[in-house]
Amino acid sequence: MAELILKPGKERSAMRRHPWIFAGAVAHLKGRARPGDTVEVFADDGRPLGRAAFSPHSQIRARLWTFDADEAVDHAFFKRRIAAAVAARAVLPELHGQPGLRPAGSTLGMRLIHGESDGLPGVIADRYGETVVLQLNSVGAEKWRDAIVAALLPATGCTRVFERSDAEVRGLEGLEARSGSLHGGEPAGPVVIEEHGIRFEVDIRGGHKTGFYLDQRENRFLVRELASGRSVLNCFCYTGGFSLQALAGGASQVLSVDSSGPALEAARRNLALNPQLPAGRAEWRDADVFEELRALKKAGARFDLIILDPPKFAPSPAHAARAARAYKDISLLGFRLLNPGGLLMTYSCSGGIGLELFQKIVAGAAADAGVDARILRRLAAAPDHPVALAFPEGEYLKGLLCQVV
Secondary structure (H helix, E strand, O other): OOEEEEOOOOOHHHHOOOOEEEHHHEEEEEOOOOOOOEEEEEOOOOOEEEEEEEOOOOOEEEEEEEOOOOOOOOHHHHHHHHHHHHHHHHHHHHHHOOHHHOOOOOOOEEEEEEHHHHOOOOEEEEEEOOEEEEEEOOHHHHHOHHHHHHHHHHHHOOOEEEEEEOOOHHHHOOOOOEEEEEEOOOOOOOEEEEEOOEEEEEOOOOOOOOOOOHHHHHHHHHHHHHOOOOEEEEEOOOOOHHHHHHHHOOOOEEEEEEOOHHHHHHHHHHHHOOOOOOHHHEEEEEOOHHHHHHHHHHOOOOEEEEEEOOOOOOOOHHHHHHHHHHHHHHHHHHHHOEEEEEEEEEEEOOOOOOHHHHHHHHHHHHHHHOOOEEEEEEEEOOOOOOOOOOOHHHOOOEEEEEEEO
């Protein structure tokens, strides 16, 4: 096994159990290692720090599988780690707080493996009923694909594993996009899941991420709790998750805006899957959100609850300045469209924008809009997307529920 030797002082991050080793921390590689090979990691003074997947094409030069220098990284390793990740989700229905809203026998959507926070860097696995959608975002995860699939099947009891390794981050690892069935064949059509009693189609072949935004599950239910009697504007609505929960909560009207025609068609199908919802209160608008917000302001429109859940504006800190302007722009327009006492639920899923910066951006938008606003709640991903204490980068989704005073 090759040895990765770190520069003096660069062992501190690994000693705090952070799994990433950047290229600038590496002194040299002793021996030969191909992309994805397991290497032993040592401090400059010879102290063993663990075993990692080597990635020569990435600025993240190695990702630590284990901080135990004696633990073998083999098929048994992945079987243990995956079984532990799946077992950890067993307590989550109680954490959701609304187990009665998921009918017995309904099809659940849940994240089973959340990368570094589950001790499996680069591995994402989401469950949609009997299908696990697997995303491998690092060369180490790529190398162990077969072992990961073999461990997922007994741990979950699922009959199908479908790969969606098509995230842009794979390019940074020198990997090409991959998608297709790994076990059990492809489903005949969209998978249907239930979330707090509402049914949704999941397009595992071509939908965003692995097919659905599971991370917003609890925040969608919060919208349901807040929506009664309120007029709602849902921006970047995608396939209507927030919109349908707002209708379920008794919203007086829900206007949903997205620039993707296919996403809006999927949203309409989702509404049709739920005949108990008041479809007459829903309007779907195919438009650029920034332009539509300005048009609504010009038309004198007002809303009681506005949801801003845009795509990732800043994939890295290098894009933070440009992203900050975009987040401020939509938040400013949102504040200007709220009725007195209205609620703004605004999000960033950009890793390059931290919570402190995001709050400053939203505060600046409120000031420029000439409104006084307060934070009622800070929002994050659902509990099946845990954040390891030693890996704060895992907290990518951050949100604020603000009220205009």
